[in-house]
Amino acid sequence: MRAARLYRYDPEMREELKLEQVPDPEIRHPNEVIVRIVAAGLCRTDLHIIEGVWREILDPAGTLLPYTPGHENTGIVEAVGSAVTAVKPGDRVICHPLKSCGVCLACRMGEDMYCTNGRFPGLDSDGGFAEYLVTNERALVKLPEEVDLVEVAPLADAGLTAYRAAKRAARLVPPDGWAVVIGIGGLGHLALQVLRVLSAARLVAVDIAPQALERAKELGADYVLPGGPELVAQVRELTGGGAHVVLDFVGERGVEQQGWQMLRKGGTHLIIGYGGRLEIPTVQMIFQEMAVAGSLVGNYRELSELMDLAARGLVRVYVQRYRLEEINRAIDDFKHGRYFGRAVIVP
Structure with missing residues (x-):
């Protein structure tokens, strides 16, 4: 599959993501799900990651790179693990940004973002600036047909x-x-x-x-x-x-x-x-x-509530669409304030 990869942190923001072919993702755990990406929002956090602002938190050992950013993702379920029951191939979904474990105290209290065992695709592992993403069943909210997957992608995090x-x-x-x-x-x-x-x-x-x-x-x-x-x-x-x-x-x-x-x-x-x-x-x-x-992102329940508001037309996102091969132009436009709202990468 195609993916936009970060190879070097650069405080001056001259480093560009490199679009290249990487192996298709595989399901390695029974609760995992492969999502075919329809849209991935571009966030200021992505710029901070490129700048190295998050390096001491996310990559103190310097072993993360190269990897694929992108943590605001929507798409179509492509494949599911053997234990997955909540979604099936073909379902339209938005991905909660965190792959939470479901069994730690924070998860049991409903605060997914505090999960002690969580992974954050796009920050500490491969994200959605690609054609496919691996997440888990707990992260997915199913969306009705009337919801535009491109327009709601930034709602996953922003x-x-x-x-x-x-x-x-x-x-x-x-x-x-x-x-x-x-x-x-x-x-x-x-x-x-x-x-x-x-x-x-x-x-x-x-x-x-x-x-x-x-x-x-x-x-x-x-x-x-x-x-x-x-x-x-x-x-x-x-x-x-x-x-x-x-x-x-x-x-x-x-x-x-x-x-x-x-x-x-x-x-x-x-x-x-x-x-x-x-x-x-x-x-x-x-x-x-x-x-x-x-205030830190939000939990699964809040994402579900927000999706309900979006489905009823009560929350609108202003989006600027870019193809995956245009991702570096999208980043440059973001840096220089050339659009209002959110950029969305459409593979």
Whole structure:
């Protein structure tokens, strides 16, 4: 089969993925499933992997490369192991990003992303920038015919991450409260839609790109603000003292320092984007009684809930399609912000 392979980490992002022929995958365990890839989303994490940001976590021994990235995958079940009963060849599926074990305490509690024995295709093993992917039965959510496999591919990770954070925010903000979404890009535009569905809060969308702010209006934002040094003051004035929840999908370039400063007392700063460093005076933490928390992808149940919203047309993904042989152009377009939403690789 064809696969796009990473051979070298490169902080300067000059390294290109190499499209080559590799052996077709084989089922080695009774619960495994081979999926013929229909679509694989391109995520900023893929860029961070190429840059080597994740190297110390994923590949400390330097033995992972070469391998195939791609962790937002949809496709058609091609073959199943002898113990698989939930899916069969021909089923249309989206893949939860983690191959979880199902028997550790985290799995039994329903938090797949905390699995102590899990593998993450596309991060620590071969992923979906290829014609086929090996995953396991537990990772698959079956999809109805009316769901476009290309359009929902980014929901496997970007959408799931946005959904988990927005669902958490919806529980924290009262109906007459304020939620601020910083970064209306590949994740933020999804979180905005989920918040519109799950809460009655007043939604403020923040971005530096005029196109993103226009999209935010279309997707249900009550107010839009351009990012910049005056943002904190603008939010505090607009909200009458600060937001109940801030969802930060940027997490770097100084934006991470703005989120907590625009909270009202008792507010929560949810960090989803990453790359920067957060510094908060402890006295502010105490007297504002604020909470700062990270948000990590999402579990299987949340992916199933998100797929239901997508099937009912309540969540829409803006996608830009690329063929597998165009993957390096897709990466370059991503780096330079040449499209809105998410890139999807279609083998």
